[in-house]
Amino acid sequence: MRYQPVPDYHMHTPRCHHAKGNVREYAEAAIQAGLTEIGMSDHSPMPTAFDDDWRMDMQALTDYQREVESVRDDLSGILTVRVGLEADFRPGSEPDVAAIIASYNWDYVIGSLHYIEGWDFDNPDRIQHWDGCNIEDAWCAYFDLLAQSAATGMFDIIGHPDLIKKFGHRPPEGSRRAASAMESMLQAVRKAGCALEISSAGLRKPVKEIYPHPRMIQHAAELGIPFAFGSDAHSPETVGYAMDDCLVLLESCGIDEVCTFEQRSRRMLPIQKVS
Numbered sequence: 715m716r717y718q719p720v721p722d723y724h725m726h727t728p729r730c731h732h733a734k735g736n737v738r739e740y741a742e743a744a745i746q747a748g749l750t751e752i753g754m755s756d757h758s759p760m761p762t763a764f765d766d767d768w769r770m771d772m773q774a775l776t777d778y779q780r781e782v783e784s785v786r787d788d789l790s791g792i793l794t795v796r797v798g799l800e801a802d803f804r805p806g807s808e809p810d811v812a813a814i815i816a817s818y819n820w821d822y823v824i825g826s827l828h829y830i831e832g833w834d835f836d837n838p839d840r841i842q843h844w845d846g847c848n849i850e851d852a853w854c855a856y857f858d859l860l861a862q863s864a865a866t867g868m869f870d871i872i873g874h875p876d877l878i879k880k881f882g883h884r885p886p887e888g889s890r891r892a893a894s895a896m897e898s899m900l901q902a903v904r905k906a907g908c909a910l911e912i913s914s915a916g917l918r919k920p921v922k923e924i925y926p927h928p929r930m931i932q933h934a935a936e937l938g939i940p941f942a943f944g945s946d947a948h949s950p951e952t953v954g955y956a957m958d959d960c961l962v963l964l965e966s967c968g969i970d971e972v973c974t975f976e977q978r979s980r981r982m983l984p985i986q987k988v989s
């Protein structure tokens with residue numbers, strides 16, 4: 715490792731039906747990897763049944779909070795454990811999402827976009843949908859929705875902010891429309907005071923790239939938008955995955971600190987080289 719580890723704020727539990735390992739196992743993996751802070755961020759339930767195979771059930775929410783709190787209390791002084799949530803943004807569901815957010819004292823909430831209208835564009839089973847669609851339109855729709863998600867003011871961190879590239883579909887090089895949709899999104903993020911997530915998950919996906927692209931990071935840096943790190947671990951082995959590569963990339967874009975969160979208030983932590 716070239717850098718002191720920073721918090722990893724994006725990891726899941728089996729309650730979302732597609733992750734494995736209990737919170738204690740994630741925490742122990744983090745300690746092994748030299749981290750001093752993590753946050754769990756399982757997929758939020760949706761009160762109106764929606765894509766239930768990919769998220770917690772409403773009845774699991776309290777149990778999730780209790781499990782994270784209990785590991786947090788047990789490991790106090792050894793590892794800081796934050797209680798977070800990854801909530802989906804879908805136009806129309808804001809009141810429901812706001813109610814879940816308001817129902818608990820979260821340390822932070824990640825707002826993530828996994829759907830364009832009814833299309834779960836990041837689902838490998840829905841990849842054929844790409845064949846019939848205009849990539850530039852899909853990218854613009856994605857960034858428009860991301861801008862709307864930031865503008866709700868409900869989220870502290872915008873998750874994996876160019877997930878749309880997951881399978882390698884990209885608009886033509888130099889696309890003005892895509893660049894301007896991305897620019898408007900960054901303006902919305904800045905205005906809302908959100909952080910962006912730098913996520914190593916893309917390295918494990920067909921695109922084989924960190925989310926987001928260096929160009930977006932550069933641009934965000936110019937606007938003073940801060941970053942938080944997330945591995946998007948769906949099993950304990952992935953905690954802290956490729957953190958060093960993400961920190962190298964942030965530094966190369968002139969960013970020298972990352973976000974930490976406690977009860978939804980943000981502090982900045984310097985990125986430090988290992989001496």
Ligand code: ZN
Nearest residue numbers: 726732757948
């Ligand atoms: Zn997931």
Ligand code: FE
Nearest residue numbers: 826828873874
């Ligand atoms: Fe996600």
Ligand code: FE
Nearest residue numbers: 724726800946
């Ligand atoms: Fe996630």
Ligand code: ZN
Nearest residue numbers: 800826873946
């Ligand atoms: Zn995620």
